[in-house]
Amino acid sequence: MNYSVGYLGPKGTFTQKAVDALFPDEQVKSYQTIPLCMDAVKFGHVKYGVVPIENTLEGTVNMTLDYLIASKTLKVVSEIVVPVEQHFMVDPNNRDRWKETDTIYSHPHALAQCHTFLSNEMKNVSVEPFTSTAAAAKHVSDYPERSIGAIANDLAAKEYGLEIIRRNVEDVTNNHTRFVVIHKNDTALRVKSMPIQGFKTTFMIALPTDHAGALHQVLSAFAWRRINLSKIESRPMKTGLGHYYFLIDVQQKMDDILIPNTVAEIEAIGCQVEILGSYPQYSLDALTEQDLDS
Amino acid sequence: MNYSVGYLGPKGTFTQKAVDALFPDEQVKSYQTIPLCMDAVKFGHVKYGVVPIENTLEGTVNMTLDYLIASKTLKVVSEIVVPVEQHFMVDPNNRDRWKETDTIYSHPHALAQCHTFLSNEMKNVSVEPFTSTAAAAKHVSDYPERSIGAIANDLAAKEYGLEIIRRNVEDVTNNHTRFVVIHKNDTALRVKSMPIQGFKTTFMIALPTDHAGALHQVLSAFAWRRINLSKIESRPMKTGLGHYYFLIDVQQKMDDILIPNTVAEIEAIGCQVEILGSYPQYSLDALTEQDLDS
CATH class of the missing domain: 3.40.190.10 (Periplasmic binding protein-like II)
Structure with missing residues (x-):
């Protein structure tokens, strides 16, 4: 059988909920770990991979992000928010x-x-x-x-x-998990059966090593353009605990002027910038994300 | 038997390595989940709790931080970095x-x-x-x-x-896990057998809801005082995906002037600020953390 979509298994997890909503008509296959699922996309065994990226019970954000950054060839082409009810x-x-x-x-x-x-x-x-x-x-x-x-x-x-x-025996209701769809090129995934909730672009930014206040300067490049952040996170580089990079999500689609200019300005102060994806957001409930700053 | 230290079990995990180094002479007890361990500290069954807070295989950061913030009474009194080798x-x-x-x-x-x-x-x-x-x-x-x-x-x-x-079959060497020691008051834990690697203060900062560019402004309060950040992370509020708070670690001890002034300035722009702890850092290997900005 030809599978077109891989996901982090087993069956019956929240990841399967995301897959069912995004790919109702496709042959899907579950993988035991996040890297196995992402390798399946990389080596062409499946066209798309669906893996958790935030606030999840079954996996970890870090692993998905680490393998996405290490792969160099894989891109985020869509995101879906799934309410988590226990x-x-x-x-x-x-x-x-x-x-x-x-x-x-x-x-x-x-x-x-x-x-x-x-x-x-x-x-x-x-x-x-x-x-x-x-x-x-x-x-x-x-x-x-x-x-x-x-x-x-x-x-x-x-x-x-x-x-x-x-039903709903969790301490705090309103739990959500975000899943991303991974693909070999950056063509955004459009799902006909669901309305688009918004657009997002994810940046990986590594700071220059000898530049005090560089993070503050990086955020200025977004702030004065009124580009709203929806997530920021510092992550240790894999070379040890001492070096960092940042993951920044902005609520803005890749365009001709604003995003390329921001990237150019951040690179000009000595940072390394990579765009991990620019993609539509879907949601399995009525809630949508808001800006960090508003 | 009276236990003075609780930790996230089971025996033989990396958490136990942290506990053995920090409390070589104490009676220790393992707990099955992070909240159970933190409740044991809260209700006085143990004096200290040791739980993972970053980059861990066995637990999750989010849970530790969420329960720390929800508890209101528990403080971080020490941190230890443990190399992770598989x-x-x-x-x-x-x-x-x-x-x-x-x-x-x-x-x-x-x-x-x-x-x-x-x-x-x-x-x-x-x-x-x-x-x-x-x-x-x-x-x-x-x-x-x-x-x-x-x-x-x-x-x-x-x-x-x-x-x-x-030995060392992991893809990337240089993996570390950070553990924190939780206690009912904010008296820093001093471990005689290990040298202090540095000091840290952890802030929880909630932004005002109607203030564009507030994050950039918050970071200015640290940047112009040359207070170095070693971690920043945005986290969704438990009221839904739409609201955020920030966790910021700075490489600076709680003092009489610099930290209180920073807090006052951030509160003046309408943010809510809580200090989750100001504490010494220990390490089980020679590596120490560096600044985000340098």
Whole structure:
């Protein structure tokens, strides 16, 4: 079978939600790690890769960004924001005696995010970490005779035939995960079935090593052009803890004048600038991102 | 038994390395999640908590920072940088036939970080994600009759009696994890056995909602005082994706004039400022952090 889209698996994770929305009609294939998924795009096994980039339970931003920067050939061509909702679920077999649950399985971050629910309502239940919320759900469905439960999303409940007992058990609602679509060239991905929420350009900027106040100067190049930032993050260079680069997202499409002029000005003060992508944003709920500065 | 120090477990992880160096003579207790460990400090079950805060394999920065900000009462009183080295290990039983290994277990991030080793030298071996590198090592030691291996650190090899076959199998050497020590008041933790590498103050700054260019203005308050930043990161507020705050680390101790004046100036432009800690830095290797701007 020819797969056109790869994603960070397993099935039933939030990444699959993003993939289903972006590529409803394509053959998709799951990969076990972010680099394996990105290599699949690089070597042409799949055309697109979908990986988490921010605020995620199942993966890490850093890994996606590191491999994107190291690859040199891959670009971000789209982004999608997915609301993250965690539910407590058991096998239908245990629906009526869910209060007897003695062990709850989930990803460690999900267990941490549902701290209040677990310490108030599931006081004497032990928690067991699993590599993903979906794997925890699968484990619960594998042992219907045991008094166990999982914390996972509704896709996992559906995939593994579990019954949701309590919805939204996370401490803080309004959690979201951002996913990016990776492709070998920078042609923006347009999804017909969803409205575009906005546009974004992601910069990787390395500062000159001997220039005090360079970050402040870099931000001036954006500020006086009234280009709004939606994210800034300093990251250690892989050569050790001592050197840094910056990832900056601006809410602006690549254009003929504004962005190229900003890049030229930042390069003129001795910085190295790379554009990791200029792309449309989609969202699976009504919320859209706002500016950092407004 | 009275425990004075809690840490993110399990045994044999990089967090334990940090704990061993900082608290060689104390009774320590491991916790399954970051919030459980931080609650133990908050409710006085332990005096200090040690949790990862940056570039970690076993936990996440975000969770530590989120709970630190939400707690209001907990402070960072020390920081330690631990080099992260991953090794390939098997049961001593399989030392001579390690080439027959059919499955390698590790944390998904560790598997991803050892991508080159796995795809070049372990081509037909399947990889299986585990919740921690230490748990993977334990699993390998539990089944000495199987042809399996783990990727984990030397502490895990020692803890579970495994034999290291290949050292430093990660793609990029020079990986580090930063851990912070959490305490109920802001008295800096001094460790007699290690030299102090420097001092740091961590700010949480929330921008006013209707003020364009506020971030640039905030950085001016640091820049013109020649206070060097060593980290900046924007984070979404928990009220949704649309609002942000900033985490800024500066390489400067809390003092009588410079820091209070900076805070007053930033508050004067309508920002909310909180100091999450002002603390000494320690390191388990010779590298120290440098400025963002120099």
